[in-house]
Amino acid sequence: MTTNFERIVSATGKGYYIERSISGYYRLMLDGEPVFDDSAAEELNEDRETAEAFFANYLLEYVVPEDKKTVKNGIITLL
Numbered sequence: 772m773t774t775n776f777e778r779i780v781s782a783t784g785k786g787y788y789i790e791r792s793i794s795g796y797y798r799l800m801l802d803g804e805p806v807f808d809d810s811a812a813e814e815l816n817e818d819r820e821t822a823e824a825f826f827a828n829y830l831l832e833y834v835v836p837e838d839k840k841t842v843k844n845g846i847i848t849l850l
Contacts, residue, residue: 776823779830782839782849787830789822797822799829 780787790800792808796815799807807829809815814825831840831847840847 774823776827778849779827779835782835783830784836785834787826787834789819789826791819797826799826 787801796810798805814821
């Protein structure tokens with residue numbers, strides 16, 4: 772089963788992934804480097820599913836190309 776996060780990562784055309792830090796929060800990585808690394812973000816200190824949802828929304832808003840997404844009623848979704 773492909774998660775929403777995996778579908779959105781696929782739409783970016785890049786190899787984003789989630790890694791858990793030594794202190795226990797989740798961060799978004801690309802090519803071994805942190806892309807989004809904020810230990811104070813509440814969503815990133817919960818479970819993996821919450822972190823995936825947070826990063827999926829981040830990628831959808833800021834990284835997925837415009838021609839692969841649509842906005843309806845203020846909600847961004849993949850085409």
